[in-house]
Amino acid sequence: MRRPLVRRGTALAISALLLPVLAGCGGSDDKKNDSDPKAKSTAQSTDELVIYSGRNEELISPIIKKLETATGTKVQVRYGDSAELAAQILEEGDKTKAGLFFSQDAGALGALSQAGMLGKIPQKSLDKVDAAFRGGQDDWVGVSGRSRVIAYNSKKVEKAPDSVKDLTKPEWKGKVGYAPTNASFQAFVTGMRVLEGDEATLKWLKDFKANGAKPYAKNGAVLDAVDKGEVSLGLINHYYWYEKAAEVGADKLTAKIHFLPGGDPGALINVAGVGVLKDGGQSAAAEKAVDYLLSTEAQTYFAEETKEYPLAAGVTSSVKDLPPLASLKAPKIDLGKLESLQKTLEMLKEAGMV
Numbered sequence: 001m002r003r004p005l006v007r008r009g010t011a012l013a014i015s016a017l018l019l020p021v022l023a024g025c026g027g028s029d030d031k032k033n034d035s036d037p038k039a040k041s042t043a044q045s046t047d048e049l050v051i052y053s054g055r056n057e058e059l060i061s062p063i064i065k066k067l068e069t070a071t072g073t074k075v076q077v078r079y080g081d082s083a084e085l086a087a088q089i090l091e092e093g094d095k096t097k098a099g100l101f102f103s104q105d106a107g108a109l110g111a112l113s114q115a116g117m118l119g120k121i122p123q124k125s126l127d128k129v130d131a132a133f134r135g136g137q138d139d140w141v142g143v144s145g146r147s148r149v150i151a152y153n154s155k156k157v158e159k160a161p162d163s164v165k166d167l168t169k170p171e172w173k174g175k176v177g178y179a180p181t182n183a184s185f186q187a188f189v190t191g192m193r194v195l196e197g198d199e200a201t202l203k204w205l206k207d208f209k210a211n212g213a214k215p216y217a218k219n220g221a222v223l224d225a226v227d228k229g230e231v232s233l234g235l236i237n238h239y240y241w242y243e244k245a246a247e248v249g250a251d252k253l254t255a256k257i258h259f260l261p262g263g264d265p266g267a268l269i270n271v272a273g274v275g276v277l278k279d280g281g282q283s284a285a286a287e288k289a290v291d292y293l294l295s296t297e298a299q300t301y302f303a304e305e306t307k308e309y310p311l312a313a314g315v316t317s318s319v320k321d322l323p324p325l326a327s328l329k330a331p332k333i334d335l336g337k338l339e340s341l342q343k344t345l346e347m348l349k350e351a352g353m354v
Contacts, residue, residue: 054082
């Protein structure tokens with residue numbers, strides 16, 4: 001059954017919940033975003049498509065150009081923070097200029113799904129991706145994945161802990177780096193809330209901070225701090241290490257990474273994904289774009305260029321020493337439930353982290 005169109009008042013209310021998250025979130029993908037937040041875009045036909053992208057321009061502009069060529073679609077992109085763009089779509093309502101929303105994380109997609117703003121993705125597209133990496137209402141689908149890991153300084157640490165819960169122990173006092181204002185860390189905290197409840201998560205956050213965890217602005221800065229020995233451990237996404245290894249050589253890095261076992265909350269696998277806007281008037285072009293982003297060419301781009309996990313069946317990563325996605329012991333979680341970011345931000349504030 002189709003969800004009713006979200007009322008504008010409801011959209012604004014949800015938007016008001018999302019917007020405060022922006023104050024606490026770092027830029028999308030930890031990279032510079034040169035977009036003009038006042039830019040306006042329109043699409044007049046099925047051969048034109050407006051994408052609101054929470055993935056940064058430097059990262060995805062090459063694949064957007066390939067998308068245009070492959071689909072014969074003229075594409076305009078508005079870049080920004082995923083939560084900000086989701087809030088913008090909610091405010092625009094049935095007059096949204098977006099035909100496709102390309103989010104950095106599942107949480108923003110979940111918020112739009114909950115508000116009834118997304119249309120159903122064709123089954124042939126959904127079938128390309130494991131159900132764990134797409135929306136429960138069949139209205140968004142993941143196109144690339146990243147795993148949370150613990151980075152560790154190999155000269156200071158013989159073996160990294162197997163759980164983020166161990167990071168509150170005295171042996172790690174003042175030795176752990178993290179990026180509390182970054183969207184990836186906040187998604188991890190939201191995942192812990194879904195898995196273990198708010199009370200247990202708040203206690204962990206307070207204990208973690210009290211144990212002297214050191215805040216940094218971004219995942220990349222956390223990795224650099226671990227590599228330099230400023231801290232012994234750091235909480236990051238896996239691809240930061242593989243990008244750095246490709247840049248300088250793995251043998252030049254003191255920092256190594258540990259994929260957590262046993263479904264630990266710290267092993268969350270989040271996705272970048274896309275949803276087609278029901279009211280954007282561009283469904284045909286948007287669906288062609290979804291198909292392209294799940295194509296072998298696009299999936300290989302994410303695997304080789306961004307070092308993320310390709311999610312479409314039949315495409316695997318060729319990145320050296322990257323564990324297969326199927327081998328990871330991530331917690332079992334409905335990624336759509338990561339939409340409750342406002343509660344997470346409130347919790348981080350209560351813990352004194354943001």
